[in-house]
Amino acid sequence: MAEKGRVCVTGAGGYLGSWVVKLLLSRGYIVHGTVREPGDEKNSHLKKLEHAAQDLHLFKADLLDYQSLCAAIAGCKGVFHVASPVPSGTVPNPEVELIEPAVTGTHNVLKACSAEKVHKVIVVSSVSAVSMNPNWPKNQVMDEMCWSDKEYCRETKNFYCLSKTLAESQALEYAKNNGLNIVTVCPSLILGPILQPTMNASSLILIKLLKEGYESLENKVHVIVDVRDVAEALLLAYEKPEAEGRYICASHTIRAKDLIEKLRSMYPNYNYPKNFKEVMAEENYSSEKLQKLGWKYRSLEESLSDSVRSYQEAGILDKN
Numbered sequence: 667m668a669e670k671g672r673v674c675v676t677g678a679g680g681y682l683g684s685w686v687v688k689l690l691l692s693r694g695y696i697v698h699g700t701v702r703e704p705g706d707e708k709n710s711h712l713k714k715l716e717h718a719a720q721d722l723h724l725f726k727a728d729l730l731d732y733q734s735l736c737a738a739i740a741g742c743k744g745v746f747h748v749a750s751p752v753p754s755g756t757v758p759n760p761e762v763e764l765i766e767p768a769v770t771g772t773h774n775v776l777k778a779c780s781a782e783k784v785h786k787v788i789v790v791s792s793v794s795a796v797s798m799n800p801n802w803p804k805n806q807v808m809d810e811m812c813w814s815d816k817e818y819c820r821e822t823k824n825f826y827c828l829s830k831t832l833a834e835s836q837a838l839e840y841a842k843n844n845g846l847n848i849v850t851v852c853p854s855l856i857l858g859p860i861l862q863p864t865m866n867a868s869s870l871i872l873i874k875l876l877k878e879g880y881e882s883l884e885n886k887v888h889v890i891v892d893v894r895d896v897a898e899a900l901l902l903a904y905e906k907p908e909a910e911g912r913y914i915c916a917s918h919t920i921r922a923k924d925l926i927e928k929l930r931s932m933y934p935n936y937n938y939p940k941n942f943k944e945v946m947a948e949e950n951y952s953s954e955k956l957q958k959l960g961w962k963y964r965s966l967e968e969s970l971s972d973s974v975r976s977y978q979e980a981g982i983l984d985k986n
């Protein structure tokens with residue numbers, strides 16, 4: 667396979683980061699992966715990926731440690747900035763636990779990219795940086811023009827949304843001011859098989875739907891995208907010279923109740939929610955811009971069955 671060049675992935679050991687590393691290695695890239703604890707069991711899966719023995723180099727780096735990022739990024743043509751805290755619930759100190767690593771962390775990564783003369787940077791944002799906008803016309807599909815309102819995020823204590831909004835808007839501003847080629851990608855709820863041995867926040871949402879047996883659940887809209895399709899979107903944004911600005915990356919919009927019915931038809935015996943509470947439908951995104959770039963996505967059924975199989979194989983879920 668022809669060598670494609672050297673790229674860096676921040677947060678290489680996380681859920682999405684691991685799939686990005688796997689995809690890049692399979693396409694002939696040499697990958698510098700940043701992890702906070704290279705020797706930790708939670709990163710042990712990385713070295714087992716195909717081509718990892720020769721082509722994956724792990725660097726110990728924290729987003730708040732600029733020098734460690736420079737060392738990881740040195741010699742790379744491209745950077746995939748994936749790392750950012752993704753909590754499962756509320757956190758006691760959002761400024762320190764969420765905002766600072768997301769915002770100062772992204773700034774440090776971009777500064778290191780400028781210093782190391784990186785050609786292109788793909789920043790992973792989120793639809794959380796899109797959706798929290800009370801002024802967006804109701805019933806109008808949200809596209810890349812829609813930004814979460816920072817004040818509204820603060821008032822409603824959506825600090826994860828705030829962290830992603832601040833980080834993404836800062837990245838696009840940095841691109842303008844410093845002439846660095848930066849593209850941002852905003853995925854919705856990411857599901858699909860896990861590679862890493864520890865559980866991440868979005869996978870936990872599906873696992874809980876399968877085994878928690880909630881007495882009552884809000885019949886909210888879930889907008890789902892497969893982790894493998896997100897990795898493909900990031901690579902597409904990197905490889906296509908015409909990619910610019912931000913890209914929403916979302917595939918399937920489904921109400922909680924319909925999602926549960928689908929899961930129940932595939933796996934009848936898990937402990938599903940018993941009742942649903944009706945709520946207003948929210949969230950509807952367009953990924954048209956990304957599709958025009960050539961992005962395709964798999965079916966929801968494929969994502970769900972591959973997710974469940976991977977949880978069963980990891981011993982998180984009983985065989986049904």
Ligand SMILES: NC(=O)c1ccc[n+]([C@@H]2O[C@H](COP(=O)([O-])OP(=O)(O)OC[C@H]3O[C@@H](n4cnc5c(N)ncnc54)[C@H](OP(=O)(O)O)[C@@H]3O)[C@@H](O)[C@H]2O)c1
Pocket residue numbers: 676677678679680681682683701702703727728729730748749750751752767771790791792793830852853854855856857866867868869
């Ligand atoms: N999962 C979703 O539904 C979803 C949806 C939209 C966007 N995203 C975005 O996708 C990216 C990856 O999320 P994920 O779902 O894969 O979550 P994850 O598995 O929790 O991965 C987060 C990664 O960020 C790293 N990280 C956090 N704080 C750091 C710090 N201070 N310094 C260095 N590394 C740090 C973590 O490293 P450690 O292992 O050392 O903690 C981990 O590798 C994030 O930017 C997230 O906002 C996720």
